[in-house]
Amino acid sequence: MSLKRLVLAALSVLVAALITVSLVGSYLEPQTQGQINLLQTDLSLQAREWQGLGDATTRDRLVGNVQGAITAYEEVLATPTPQNQPLRLQLGLLYAEAGQRDRALDTWQRLINEAQGATRRTVEVLLGLWADPPQLLPEAEPLIKNALQGWFRDRALKRLYELQQRPDALTALLSAEQDRAQAAFYRLVLIGTTPLLGSLIGIALWIVWLYQHLRRRHQGNTLPPLTAVAWGWETLWAGMVIWFALFFAVSLLLMPLVRSLIGVVLPLRSAIAQTLYALVNYGMIMAAGLGWLWYCLRPFGKRPADWLCWQGGLGGAVRWGVGGYLAALPLVLLSSLISQALLKNQGGGNPLLEIILQSRDYTTFALLYVMVAMMAPFFEEILFRGFFFRSVQSYLPLGTAMGMTGLLFAIAHLNLADLLPLTVLGTVLSYIYWRSQNIGAAMILHSLWNSGSFLGLLLLSGGTEAGF
Structure with a gap:
């Protein structure tokens, strides 16, 4: 065997080993698809607040309900890690929205022992908002706005404004939430229908191409x-x-x-x-x-x-x-x-x-x-x-x-x-x-x-x- 082929063989073994290690290592990591699925869950929660869809039962049927969102989050968070602390923060808000106050407080209490910095202070704010009696921290509003997004931010701010007895701020929040919910519904429809329609056209194309292939084969003109x-x-x-x-x-x-x-x-x-x-x-x-x-x-x-x-x-x-x-x-x-x-x-x-x-x-x-x-x-x-x-x-x-x-x-x-x-x-x-x-x-x-x-x-x- 020539020197060139020996070098290529050695490189082939090295490359194969690096590829194998990378693929095996990736199995130990959570799929990014799990985060993508949670983004769609969050979008569904936002869309669910749009009253233009009808009553609560109709909205649950069209875009999903809070319990379904809880299940989705629990599946992703089956193995808690420091990287998913924000998700656990949001899971607590889902429990609170579903009326499971004790589970919400327990989730946040366990998180506060691990979190640091802004995340820890936000957990303290949420624990205070849902405590009995409630405790309002001075930095509550800016912490909520910085740490949470979308439906979760609206839920926390709604609780805060109700406890602070700020009807003007609550009215403005609910009005803005309706606009965001309507936009979220339209995005959800676009995300759901575009691949479906494209797939139907794609299936039709495959039927046409298969027909053309069989026709050419029958005519001996492949x-x-x-x-x-x-x-x-x-x-x-x-x-x-x-x-x-x-x-x-x-x-x-x-x-x-x-x-x-x-x-x-x-x-x-x-x-x-x-x-x-x-x-x-x-x-x-x-x-x-x-x-x-x-x-x-x-x-x-x-x-x-x-x-x-x-x-x-x-x-x-x-x-x-x-x-x-x-x-x-x-x-x-x-x-x-x-x-x-x-x-x-x-x-x-x-x-x-x-x-x-x-x-x-x-x-x-x-x-x-x-x-x-x-x-x-x-x-x-x-x-x-x-x-x-x-x-x-x-x-x-x-x-x-x-x-x-x-x-x-x-x-x-x-x-x-x-x-x-x-x-x-x-x-x-x-x-x-x-x-x-x-x-x-x-x-x-x-x-x-x-x-x-x-x-x-x-x-x-x-x-x-x-x-x-």
Whole structure:
């Protein structure tokens, strides 16, 4: 065996070990989907206050009730950690709203022994508000406004204003709450109906495509695969293994070193600081990956335009990209439900979701959107569809090549929670690339998928205070 192959074999073992450790480690982390589900629960609680929906029974039937919200919170909080202290704070308010005052006080009393700073003072405020007799602390109102949001803030402020006998403040609060509740209901409808309608269209597209496939097969006029590549298995092996090695080198060595140096001057605690760090990290991974691909394929005299495929131009890319997005919806949503059921709220998630959920300003949103909806689709489609899929489909059956590409695409995201859904999405991306013979179609599909997920999170979390 040559020295080059020995080095590649050693790197392959190292990369496989790092991937395995990352995937196994992600199983020990709670799914980000659990937090997303709680955001939808919070939105439902806010919408439930809109009196335009009818009486309390009708509202409970349409958007859910407090007891359902309690169950959702208890499932996520089955294993208390310091990171979910705000959720336990909110669970106590749910108990109080449901008339379970003793459980609320017990929840807050246990929390006060662990919490510090503003969280501890807020717990003290809530304990005072629901104590018998009530005790009103001087900082109650600003603490509630700073520590709580949405429905939970309204519940605490309502209790405070009632005890303080401030009818004007209570009237203004209830009026503003109705406006927020109406907006929350409309957001809830949009979040619930858009994927459903898109999925129905996607199912229809699959029926049409299946009919076309069977008709071509009957006529002996099946679609050919993409043109074969000029390089062999060893080039593919080197290309992917060294890219993964560069990915881990940047993520685990270079950027942590940079972060430690920057952290002396600028601690990365705010959402904007974390966003800038993630943007630089991904930018370096992208530059390293594209540079390595160029170097790897240079001996074959191929420019990117010569092997990426761009048949049909922009019009074809848009048509297949949009169609592919709708076709992916029902399959990925179904696989997500299966994954959640199998993993029982374990398996980790994309760390960018945490930043998106914590963000409250347009600058952070804009930078995150550039990364998830422009940079990621551009680079990842070149790597996984343009290079990897084009390579393996030259030597393997088409369906096998699509599935293998989808699996590697999912593995590269390094969390078990997304493994099944991203395998399905990656397989659909490969299918659309093959059908359209246009890398732009895969990029547009990928961008639409990330954009839809991004905007859905903004609708759930409320975006900026001024914007939503």
